[in-house]
Amino acid sequence: MFPVRVTTLTTGVVGTLLAALPADRVLLDDDVLASYRHDEAEWAPSGRPLAVVRPREAREVQAVVRACLEHRVPLVTRGAGTGLSGGANAVDGCVVVSTEAMREIRVIDPVERYAVVQPGVVNDDLRAACAAQGLWYPPDPASAPWSTIGGNVATNAGGLCCVKYGVTRDYVLELEVVTGTGELVRLGRRTAKGVVGYDLVGLMVGSEGTLGVVTEVTVRLRPARPAERTVVGYFASVVDAGRAVEAIGAAGIVPSALELVDRHCLAAVDAWKNMGLSVDADVVLLGRTDAPGEAGDAEAAGMLRCFEDAGATWAAASTDAEEAEALFSARRLAYPAVERLGPVLTEDVCVPKAAVPEMLARIEAAARRNDVLIANIAHAGDGNLHPLLITPPGDDAARERAQVAFTEIMADAVDLGGTVTGEHGVGLLKRSGLALEQSAAVVAMQRAVKAALDPHGILNPGKVLPDEVPA
Amino acid sequence: MFPVRVTTLTTGVVGTLLAALPADRVLLDDDVLASYRHDEAEWAPSGRPLAVVRPREAREVQAVVRACLEHRVPLVTRGAGTGLSGGANAVDGCVVVSTEAMREIRVIDPVERYAVVQPGVVNDDLRAACAAQGLWYPPDPASAPWSTIGGNVATNAGGLCCVKYGVTRDYVLELEVVTGTGELVRLGRRTAKGVVGYDLVGLMVGSEGTLGVVTEVTVRLRPARPAERTVVGYFASVVDAGRAVEAIGAAGIVPSALELVDRHCLAAVDAWKNMGLSVDADVVLLGRTDAPGEAGDAEAAGMLRCFEDAGATWAAASTDAEEAEALFSARRLAYPAVERLGPVLTEDVCVPKAAVPEMLARIEAAARRNDVLIANIAHAGDGNLHPLLITPPGDDAARERAQVAFTEIMADAVDLGGTVTGEHGVGLLKRSGLALEQSAAVVAMQRAVKAALDPHGILNPGKVLPDEVPA
Structure with a gap:
């Protein structure tokens, strides 16, 4: 098909996109469009995009936003599509902007300790490039081999090391963003400190593409850290581990x-990778320290x-780096391993540390009550738990029961002072x-911010905020 | 004077305040009102408040905000009044809310590692209470003996240790706030992580009372840290120190x-406290490490x-904790010591670390060009410089020259990639x-956020954002 002919025949937002961008940036093939419908949130609804655009630079992103503004068409931004909440799911008739062709690491500055990257750079690629210069970018979601910095910014991604080193927001210094009114702006600063005006960078981080489209990210780096020591403990119950x-x-x-990794996860990883990790324990705790x-x-x-004092059935400081790394690999592989068993609904509740045993007990109760298999991985040191609700493929009744359990677990987390x-x-x-956790007045503040920065409502509509209930 | 009589005679916002609050909360005496006009920003304009209110709890703050909303009267919140930018200065006819009677430390939780305080708690008081439980609240502005946590939140205060441990924003988990529409809300969460909705806590931190009035603050704590070692270096020039x-x-x-402390500051501290610190060097660097x-x-x-490699004329690792503490005390006392010499205009520019020598050279040039005495203290490790522009008391011409230098130094910082x-x-x-540093499109975003959260424009009007230029 000749691009020129498409341009001639195509009206609406697609026509504007084809006129504004090099032809290879715009994807219109049905099968391709279908592959960009959703992220990894198994059960979230998704729609059919009109077009997928793969821009290379900020000005091209700006052209897409302006085209969507002109035609009042929704725009959904996505990175690698590894999200677990449906934040990057398409809505019918939207334009999907994929950052996958924006993979340039532009600066790594060892004196100022920052890196400047395009949003499509994969987390592990940035970490490797930094390591080559004796530097370290801490945020390490389990998806780090696939997920992008832009996606990490959109969700304010955490990871394993954030129990000591904080989350993505703690590392983002500056953002280049196309706003909801189509302006290309720089927010934040590259200096170590800065308090000029409101913290619009902090506002963008975690906003899931609903307040702007990020086109460049400047992240703070740390010096490379000492090698970690690993301590492993097996526990007969989640309560002991807690x-x-x-x-x-x-x-x-x-x-x-x-x-924290439970036996369901270890068994699933073993079934997939044959790593010989399954243990005669209900729960394994993996601790690390990088103190020098x-x-x-x-x-x-x-x-x-x-x-030991909490009643571990076995515990040891690992002297074998390879064995320790295998255990952490199993932790990172737990989600894809469990996904092989059937559709998975992933929780992400976070509770006070002292409430972890009670929360784990309530998760077990929800599993029993609703007859759902729930495997557990957790950033236990943060109180951030990931119950994985697994259902047999094709079993609609099980899916419904899982959804009930999912809702109950969220309510339990809020009840225990969590999120x-x-x-x-x-x-x-x-x-x-969100509506359960935040008061109506806070939700109203969120809506006011959204309306202020996306006045035409084109940026990832329908995400994050609950539907407005008519008065 | 009988409170009842005042109530009867007083109409407008003061009448509403007297009706809504216990009588001792509302101050109306002229001399008292005058003492609440401004913070420590010597040259910023200030107006006369109609009333000063000293609430004890959140519901009282809410009553004040609602009274101001009802009468469309500006409300200016202040902590200890140690601000250096005029952010807490009164405007004519406003109500000043002083948090000085809100000094309760409500919770210090050693397991979850957070503290819950009222906004009027003095920074050093919180730090002492935490230390008693083996915990540490890092943000340590030089004003820590006087400034309040609420004021620190309003300005996103930094300090000496933030070169390693970050600024106030990095420690604020949850805020209780009275909003611009008079609602009392809780923002954020107490768990280690949380990404529900937009980061309204981060937005409030550093917003200088223009987006809400903070009534309670939950801050993250760290375990107490090892004792610090101090390294001192004398340098013949700012360039060597840089x-x-x-x-x-x-x-x-x-x-x-x-x-970094220069000889002007050391001499000023010596003249005041007779600490015997003046040295035969242009600049002193004070380094510390708390690595174990x-x-x-x-x-x-x-x-x-x-x-030594940078050309220090003398350098040593201090083995004498008392001597090291004296040097850091001198650093903290530099601002009040210099203030004794005459009206001071305080800069707060922050530049990339590599630009510190060039920035210091430009500050020297601005001092010479405008015939202004400029002393320097700096959080050198952050590139955050505090040139102190000192003028002789009553010398209006010198004040004008200092204001020119002040503006030139801000422009130099922005020119060097700073803030x-x-x-x-x-x-x-x-x-x-701000208008120099941020583009018109970014300023427009700031205005949109302000209008979204303070729709009636009563919260600390005229601060932070530049005046709107009519189109």
Whole structure:
């Protein structure tokens, strides 16, 4: 098909896009469009885009936003599509902007300690480039081998090391953004500090593409850190494991990771990768410390003591780096491994550390009550739990029961002083959870901010905020 | 005077306040009102308040906001009045809300590691209460003995340790706020992570009372840290000192403080406190590390090497904790000491670390060009410089020259890729600087956010954002 002919025949937003952009940026093939309908949120609804655009640079993104503004067409931005809440799902008749062709690492500055990247750069690629210069970009979601910095910014992604080093928002210094009115702007600053005006960078981070389209990201870096020591504990019950997590906090230890993996996840990883990890325990805790020298020895010994005092059936400080890495790989592979068993609904509740045992008990109760298999992985040191609700393929009744359990677990988290989403974002799946967690007055503030920065309502409509209830 | 009689006679917002609040909350005496006109920004304009209110709790603050809404009267919130940008200055006919009677530390939770405080709690008081439980609240502006947590939140205050530990925003988890529409809401969460909706907490932090009135603050805490080691270096020129700062960054060292004090400041502190600190050097650098054990020894040795390689005329790792503390006290006292010499205009520019020598040279040039005495203190490790423009009392011509230099220094900072305010806020003094630093499109976004959250424009009007230029 000749692009010129398409241009001639095509009216509406697609015509404007084809006129404004090089032809290879705009994808219109039905099968291709179908492959951009949704992210990894299994059960969130998705629609059919009119077009997918793969821009290479900011001015091209701006052209797309302006085309959508002109035709009042919704615009949905997506990175690698690894999101777990449906935040990047298409709506019928929208334009999807995929950042996959925006993969340039533009600057890595070892003195100022920042990197400037296009939004489509994959997290692990940035981390590798930084490591080559003795630098470190901490945020490490389990999706790091696939997910993009732009997607991480959109969801304010966390990860394993954020128990000590914070989340994506803590690292974003500056953003280049196309606004809801089609302007290309720079927000924030590259200096270590800065308080000029409102924190629009912080506002954009975690806004899931509803307030602007990010075209460049400047992130703060840290110097490379010392090698980590790993401590492993097996526990006969989630309650014991929860007590170990609480004891570590009370001891003033700040681990560089403190992960929980249950036997369902280990079995699923074993079934897939044959790593020989399945253990005769209900729950495994994986602790790490990157404190240097003797301080690291002391922290590792302290964690081990907390594991043992909480009733670990087996615990040891790993002396074998390969074995430790295998356990952490299993943690990272847990989600895709479990997905092989059937459709998965992923929770992301975060509760106070002291409430972790109670929350895990309530998750077990929800599983029993609704006859749903729930596997657990958790950033236990943060109180951020990822119950994975697994249903047999094609079993609609099980899906319905899982959805009931999903809602109950969100309510339990709020009841325990927690939040319905620690790091995955609201997307589509947790909009009712947002309304549960925040008062009507706060939701009204959110809506006011959205209306202020996206006055025409074209940016990822229907995400994050709950539907307005007519008065 | 009988409160009842006042109520009867007083109409307008004062009448509403007296009817809604216990009588001792509302101050109307002329001399008292005059003492609440302005913060410590010497030259920012200020007006006369109609009333000063000292509420004790959130519901009382809400009553004040609602009274101001009813009468469309501006409301200016202030903490201890130690601000340096005029952000808390009264405007004619406003109501000033002082948080000085809201001093309760409500919770210090050692397991979850957070504290819940009323906004009028003094920074050092919170730090002391945390220390008693083996915990640490890092943000440490030089004003910590006097300034309040609410004021620190309003300006997103930094301090000495933020070169390693970040600024106030990095520690605020949850805020209770009275909004611009008079609602009492809770924003954010107390869990370690959370991404429900837009980051309204981050938006409030640093908004200088223009988006809401904070009535309670929940801050993240850290475990107490190891004792610091101090390294001191004397330099014959600011350029040499700047090179030392750059070398420390390039060596991958993250000091827990890296402060610059020039001879003007040391002499001023000596003249006041007779501490015997004046030295035969143009500039002193004070470095600190709190890395534990051998790692700390290595970092201190590394800083010392950087000082020496950059041409320090004298440098040593301090073995005397008292001497080290005296030097840091001198740093903290520099501002009030210099203020004794005459009216001071305080800059707060922040530039890339590599630009620190050039920025210091430009500040010297501005001093010479405008015949103004400029003393320098700086959070050198952050590139955050505080040139102090000192004028003789009563010398109007010198004041005018200082204002020219002030504006030139802001422009130089922006020219070098920096910002006009690293940690003091825009207030009144840097509104023109904001317009210099941010594009018209970004300023429009700021205005849109302000209008969304303060639709009636009663919250600290005229601060932060530049005046709108009629089209």
